[in-house]
Amino acid sequence: MIDVEILHSIASIGTQILLSHSSGDLLVDAGDGALRDLVKKPYDFGRLRAVLVTHEHPDHIAGLYSIANFLRLLGRRKELVLVTPKPIERIPTLLSSSLLRDTPYRIRYVEMKDREEVALGEFHVKAFAVKHGEMNTLGYSIGESSGYRVVVSGDTEPCEAVRREAKNADLAILEATFEEKQTNYARRYGHMTEGEAQEIGRLAKTYRLIHAIPQDYFSRMKCDELHDT
Ligand SMILES: [Zn+2]
Known part of the structure; x- marks a missing residue:
């Protein structure tokens, strides 16, 4: 059994999803506030085996820096695995601060391409390439024994x-960034509308929708900036 907690998910701000198994945990994406969300639980960071990054837009990676630093302060020695799309581009720069140079733990990058698989403890992770504009983006299918x-x-x-x-997944966590009336934006920026995500969700046994963009922010945003969400 895998317990799933959507810690936070708002387009342009942050997405972070915690998957817990008796053997350890995976964090899928680490946007703004990921560290705060975990600390608030409170969270045993020794359980964190890996972070799976779907893509390198800021709202999915901005929290990596603060998590990496907090693990340094906790004196972590166990390696942290970062699973990313291949080739990785932005994260090494994000984590290149001198503050993180002497961490007592190692970050091991696992770069993945479409349909590649990796075992992370009891988790079995399969990456699959999705369509998110020009951004190299993966979805993940995560199973256990x-x-x-x-x-x-x-x-x-x-x-x-x-x-x-x-199809037939026990739980599908699907992005649903836009409302139906914004289908043109969904196509332009490589996202789904709520209705499109629901249709796909019905292929799974259960589903949850994430990543909706708050309408009050949307009305104030410069639409060209949405390329980076
Ligand atoms: Zn994005």
Whole structure:
């Protein structure tokens, strides 16, 4: 069994999802506030085995720096695995601060391409490429030995890969950034509307929708900046 907690998910701010298993935890994406969300629980950081990054837009990676630093302060010695799309571009720069140069633990990057798989403790992780504009983006299908399987879409417009992976998943966590009246924006920026995500969600046994953009922010945003969410 995998317990899933959506710590936070708002487009342009932060997405962070915690997957817990008796053997340890995975964090999928680490946007703004990821450290705060974990500390608030409170959270045993020794359980954190890896962070799976769907893509390198700021609202999915901005929290990595503060988590990496907090693990340094906790004196972590166990390696931290960072699973990312291949090739990785922005994260090494984000974590290149001199503050993090002498961490007592090692960060091990695992760069993945479409349909590649990796075992992380008891978790079995399969990456799948999705369609998010020009950004190299992965969804993840995450299973464990009992057969329970969780799918996280990553940011994507509706595509065959997310339909294929959502099918028969125990839980599909799907981005649903825009309302139906904003379908034109969904296409322009590589996202799904709520209705599109629901349709895919029904292929799974259960689903949750994430990443909705608050309408009051949306009305004030410069639309060209949405390319980076
Ligand atoms: Zn994005």
